[in-house]
Amino acid sequence: MTDKHTTSPKKVQDIKVSILDLAPIIVGGTAADSFRNSLDLAQHAEQWGYHRYWLAEHHNMPGIASSATSVVIGYIAAGTHTIRVGSGGIMLPNHAPLMIAEQFGTLESLYPGRIDLGLGRAPGSDQPAMRALRRGLSSDGSDFPELLSELRGYLSGASEARPVGVRAVPGEGLTIPIWLLGSSGFSAQLAGHLGLPFAFASHFAPDYLLPALDLYRRNFQPSEALDEPYAMIGLNVIVADTDEEALKLSTSQQQQFLNLIRGRTGPLNPPVESMDALWNAQEEAHIRKQLSYTVTGSKETVLKKLQYFLDETGADELIVTAQVYDHEARLRSYQYLAEVVKDGASN
Structure with missing residues (x-):
């Protein structure tokens, strides 16, 4: 970690917090x-002051509705006024860069x-979906820099980075x-290297977070986009009136990950009192490790845990997701989190 982040620790109340919505389809919904x-x-x-609202591209997953990501972004943007709306993310190798630019x-x-x-x-999908997307199974994302360069060429209008005579309309400029x-x-x-902001998917893949942040900051080159590195980290955050209630709400997400490691997908299940009867010890250990960047509890508990992760990572922004079965409970969780970020846990 760089000196900047070890000598100038941030407080939760000082940074932007955003939402990653996985657009859950629930059982019965x-x-x-x-x-x-x-x-x-x-x-x-x-209304609560969140900075941005992102949706993710996933395919062939019965529990996630945002496969046509740009369409859903348009729907959300049309129904809001000031919050930034975007993709977290578009899986570029699934698409022609020209189409994403347009x-x-x-x-x-x-x-x-x-x-x-x-x-x-x-890919944001499994192998059958990759084939259906016309993405070769040999594709490992190694062509991502070239696809990115082409996409940026369409947006900037730089002729050397896009096919001759092809322009993105709208998009260019x-x-x-x-x-x-x-x-x-x-x-x-x-x-x-490109001087772009970076977001790490620590909400489901935490193992390489700290080395990746260090790599990003050490390799950062100022650009037209940024003068200095800007890193955002993903967290699972569920806030409720009590720690016990939040932990129960979190069992919906734990069931979702359990189904994934067992090779099956489905809608988001309602919470259960205990996961003990659903997973074995090995599955529990695997899922708890995968979800180690998870914050659940009352506002007081969540504030402490958020500050711990912020101290550990030096993140410039947090993007949080809450896979909660009941919509009203999900709203309440995000409202409580906004209060924590604004005023601490005193509200």
């Missing part, structure tokens, strides 16, 4: 329900100054902040 709930959450998040150029034209383009290089997302050192190093 539909994608239409999920979209209505997402818009409702975004509208509340705007889609986000359209979004930026419709909602100027509010659109973020977060980019990842993973628009200022759309590009973020690189990752869970390893690849995107961290690339983001540093």
